[in-house]
Amino acid sequence: MEIKINGIKKKYGKKEVLKGVSLSVPSGKCVGILGGNGCGKSTLLSILAGIQPADGGEFLCNGKNLLASSKERSKLVGYIPQGTPLIDELTARDNLSLWYTKEAMEKELRDGVLKMLGVDEFLNVAVSKMSGGMKKRLSIGCAVASKPPILLLDEAMAALDIACKQKIFTYIKGHVANGGTVLLVTHDVMELELCDEWYIIKDGVATPFKYEGDTELLIRSF
Amino acid sequence: MKPYFTLQCKRVSKVFVSILTVTLALALGISVALVGMISSHANSEENQVFIIGITGDMENEYLKWGLAAVQAFDDTRFSMQFVQMGEEEAIEKLSNGILTAYICLPSGFVEGALTGDLEPIRFVTTPGASGVVTMFKNEITAAIVETVIDTQKGTNGIGDAAVDQGVGELRGDLQYNISLKYVELILSRGDMVTVDILGISNGLSLVEYYICGFALLFLMLMGLPFVTIYTHKDDSLNRLLLSKGFSYKKQVLCEWAAHFISLLCLVLVIALLISCALLILPENDLIPDTKELLSLLLYLIPVIVMLSAFNLMLFEISKNVVSGVLLHFFSTLLLCYISGCLYPIYAFPEIIQKLDYILPTGIARANLSSAFVGECNSYALIGTLIMAVLFYAATVASRMRKTLSNREA
Structure with a gap:
């Protein structure tokens, strides 16, 4: 599902963080968003997810501006935040019940995304007793419950071990292969290699960047 | 939701x-x-029981009625307890804090009050208790003196009136009845006042x-x-x-x-x-x-x-x-x-x-x-x-x- 982001603006007080960010993500592609700390990467994603309002611009999908339609947006967009959107006192199953119906959960645990992420292995474990990797896999499982075609990942794999990352990479690759769109904010080199295209946000605007493994060049571009 | x-x-x-x-x-x-x-x-309410010693001549019945009247005074907030004792014992207990004060009634007090030869009641207390006790002193003095004197006046008066009216043989009964009436009034003095605690x-x-x-x-x-x-x-x-x-x-x-x-x-x-x-x-x-x-x-x-x-x-x-x-x-x-x-x-x-x-x-x-x-x-x-x-x-x-x-x- 192709998306177009046109002229997104955002101001905090007098400080203009985003001065008109524009980029497009073709269907079936994973785009990496990079930039220095405080450049507005997370702000962009939170605007696209509907958490914060934009001061201007459009978020187009199939010709519709998703910024103006929260109902459409919540159906089409899956947002995976940096933290763990889970309730610590409850088990994985309880947390999943917030996002899945009973039947849908069973189906996904059997042979769907929850099975792929390995959530079935710790279904009855309380979140407070889970490792970071388990929490993150569960978080992703919760965020994609409505099978959104557009995924926004805001440093979702930070501080995860390689084995855990591989599971999530497998999921993302599968999502992209099925025509889904992924917008990935990251600082991680492994995650950069997962992406098909890259943009750097600097001085409030997004500039395309060709990443070919040269991290020195990447750093200089910030 | x-x-x-x-x-x-x-x-x-x-x-x-x-x-x-x-x-x-x-x-x-x-x-x-x-x-x-x-x-x-x-x-704190119990602490407000004031124990007052009575020393001296307590033989007169009217005196006893007077003290009963005072004890019935304001029983909703304070509590007074009169205890008869010798003066030496009263001094010792006052020093120990057991008594709040003591009263020393001179001998022949009632008779002297009736004839106008009034010897004052001695009221002994400590500096710490003097504030509250001053209030009691006034009340006790008033109750004893006024109650005793006024009731005596009334009792003697009805006797004299009976003699004047030529029914002197009824004097004893009339004085007895009026005395009972006075006792009833004095002792039920507390019932004349109702206290509402808001x-x-x-x-x-x-x-x-x-x-x-x-x-x-x-x-x-x-x-x-x-x-x-x-x-x-x-x-x-x-x-x-x-x-x-x-x-x-x-x-x-x-x-x-x-x-x-x-x-x-x-x-x-x-x-x-x-x-x-x-x-x-x-x-x-x-x-x-x-x-x-x-x-x-x-x-x-x-x-x-x-x-x-x-x-x-x-x-x-x-x-x-x-x-x-x-x-x-x-x-x-x-x-x-x-x-x-x-x-x-x-x-x-x-x-x-x-x-x-x-x-x-x-x-x-x-x-x-x-x-x-x-x-x-x-x-x-x-x-x-x-x-x-x-x-x-x-x-x-x-x-x-x-x-x-x-x-x-």
């Missing part, structure tokens, strides 16, 4: 037992403090006032164990819910409802335990009965609605558990102190008493007072609900502000 509310309730239920344990410990501590306050109040606040007695105050303190402190649940270290879940169209208003409403139910459950458990305790304890005027307790429970509901919103607001603005605990604890103590939960509010300056009308604790205490007065205080009820809505709005606003200020990970 229902799944989120259900999960919030489930979340609290996982830690309910530990919260209940903490709450029971808190209830025990506050009950002990309350019983201590009430006992101290009862003891209470110290909203028509409550001191004991009822303290029960309301401590109940409110307990209700507020009951929210403290929930700090670990409602202080948000990570707002990712809130953000994810928002991205799915589940607004902050709905999120906070679900959390508020779950917290209210949990507080209500705790209160019901405590009420059940108190009811069981009341069945075992001996009857006491100072302890409310089961009916009063149930009435109090009903008036607690709007207060719990408000306090649950208040708790959520405090926890929302706290950054972590430690700051949440400190903020909640000190806010509770400060508000309860200013609103007179720990000390009768009439002792505070007028401006503080007026401020209390708009404080959440003041409004809550007025609500609880209704249970004892037996009348619903509409102002307090509406005020409580308005406060609840304001706290809810503040919680939502705080959550929105956090999201907007969370710019970059």
